[in-house]
Amino acid sequence: MSQVVIIGAGPTGLTLAMLLAQRGIDVKLIEASRNFRRTFRGEALMPSGLEAIEFMGLTDLVARIPHRPLDAWEFVIENRSIFRVDEPMEPGGKPCTLISQPAFLEGVMAEARQYPNFEFIAGTAVRDFMWENDRAVGVILGDDRQIDAELIVGADGRSSIVRQKAKLPLDRQSQNFDILWFKLASSPEFEAENIFYSIISGHDGFGLFLGCEGLLQIGWSLHRQVGDDANAWQRINWQAKLVAAAPDWLVPILQQQKIDRPVLLSVTVGLCPQWHAPGVLLLGDAAHPMSPVRAQGINMGLRDAIVTVNHLVPLFQRHAQLTEIDAVLPQIQAEREPEIIQIQKLQHAEINQGELLRNYAPLRYGVSWLAPHLSLIRNRLRQSWVDRQLLLRQGVTSVSLKV
Known part of the structure; x- marks a missing residue:
């Protein structure tokens, strides 16, 4: 047996x-x-x-296989950079690493x-x-x-x-979103630093980073409403959709891409x-x-x-x-x-924070206008985000191999 x-x-x-x-x-x-x-x-x-x-x-083994540490996290709302957090976040700690x-x-x-x-x-x-x-x-x-x-x-x-x-x-x-996943050709703009970008524009939001095997990866939040056509995303011109939601610096990069239909990841x-x-x-x-x-x-x-x-x-x-x-x-x-x-x-x-920005336009535009110009607001937003990440990064309990 x-x-x-x-x-x-x-x-x-x-x-x-x-x-x-x-x-x-x-x-x-x-x-x-x-x-x-x-x-x-x-x-x-x-x-x-x-x-x-x-x-x-x-x-x-991780050192031998394709891997890429993240250099930073950056948040962009309505075409404005709100704040950036460098990796590793903890003094003497390890950076989030893509493998x-x-x-x-x-x-x-x-x-x-x-x-x-x-x-x-x-x-x-x-x-x-x-x-x-x-x-x-x-x-x-x-x-x-x-x-x-x-x-x-x-x-x-x-x-x-x-x-x-x-x-x-x-x-x-209860979840009201899935993820559409795109893999695109890389671009020189991403080679010097690997930054995980969280981008919000209107009701749309997506994450963007350079994967460990050299492809740009985009995760688009696909929000669902009761009665929605479950297959509507398959008929969307995704290059135009991504370009419309992208900050100015990203637009020419996306316009040069051949963007195929994404993979649907059900959450x-x-x-x-x-x-x-x-x-x-x-x-x-x-x-x-x-x-x-x-x-x-x-x-x-x-x-x-x-x-x-x-x-x-x-x-x-x-x-x-x-x-x-x-x-x-x-x-x-x-x-x-x-x-x-x-x-x-x-x-x-974390999802609720994103939903609040997505659904409440005055807050979204207020943050996008004030944070880039007022260091007090920017620093408070940044520190609040960092504080919420620590347990997500380090774990909640102590785990070690004992045998």
């Missing part, structure tokens, strides 16, 4: 598999895709994620494959669970293979099959009241899909993996009973859930 079967080879599942295999635990990692080159993968490691990477011994997630996953996979107790099964989805006395004891794959397991870990994202098969409900938070945010069932544990976005604000999904998932290893390794190394394994699963949730709840609240507060 396999000790642990992990479903989903994203950052959470793959790093968990590597850490368990390093410590002598038999692991099978199952991934429905055949490779890591998906259309969209989060790139940003906050200091909390970089700390997790360091605990995992993967700092050298190539496919390259990172390939590197972690190479590390995991060194261990004979690790097996990777790609290109086959999980179809169902095997049950014994109301406990999940294995998985049935799409090709009818059956794999026994002492524990099934669902790290298969916000649309988790594991969550569905284990009948673990997800409490969804799902929520929290499972219970992350576990007998024989099953949910982690990462499977247990708590995060808002895209400040790229918390990958950072929280890496921290989930570390806490899970701390709890599971001693049990599996001494060949604990299945009842003992099930008994520790609520402890993993209890350790991780407070941080997730607080981070989701902080993300929601």
Whole structure:
């Protein structure tokens, strides 16, 4: 029998598999895709994620793969720069760093494959669970293979099959926006400094930065209203739309681009009241899909993996009973859930700030006219934003690898 079967080879599942295999635990990692080159993968490691990477011994890997630290954050409202914050924000701290997630996953996979107790099964989805006395004891794959397991870990994202098969409900938070993601050719203006621009113009808003693999990336907030045509965005001339919302300095750059139809990223945010069932544990976005604000999904998932290893390794190394394994699963949730709840609240507060500017024109125009000219207002806005970022960057609780 396999000790642990992990479903989903994203950052959470793959790093968990590597850490368990390093410590002598038999692991099978199952991934429905055949490779890591998906259309969209989060790139940003906050200091909390970089700390997790360091605990995992993967700092050298990040240095070898395409990566790009952010130099600053800048906010532009109605064509005026409001304030800028340089990275790192904390004295002696680490800057938010963009990484190539496919390259990172390939590197972690190479590390995991060194261990004979690790097996990777790609290109086959999980179809169902095997049950014994109301406990999940294995998985049935799409090709009818059956794999026994002492524990099934669902790290298969916000649309988790594991969550569905284990009948673990997800409490969804109300969201009124999705993200349209554009990848464009780079421009010399972005090479000297990599600045993450947050741009608001009228009711429109988007983020802009240079990705670690040399492409300009734009995330456009697509707001939804009851009764809206869900496919209307596909008929928009996006080059004209972006140009109309862009500050003056960005307009000629966008006019020179070939802008194809963007990728729609549906925003799902929520929290499972219970992350576990007998024989099953949910982690990462499977247990708590995060808002895209400040790229918390990958950072929280890496921290989930570390806490899970701390709890599971001693049990599996001494060949604990299945009842003992099930008994520790609520402890993993209890350790991780407070941080997730607080981070989701902080993300929601950031969204509310943006919504206030988007929906209340007098405030938006007042900020855009006064902040560039009055240092007192500019500095207060800047400090207020920095204060709100610290926990989103550093994490809420202390997490370290103990085994």
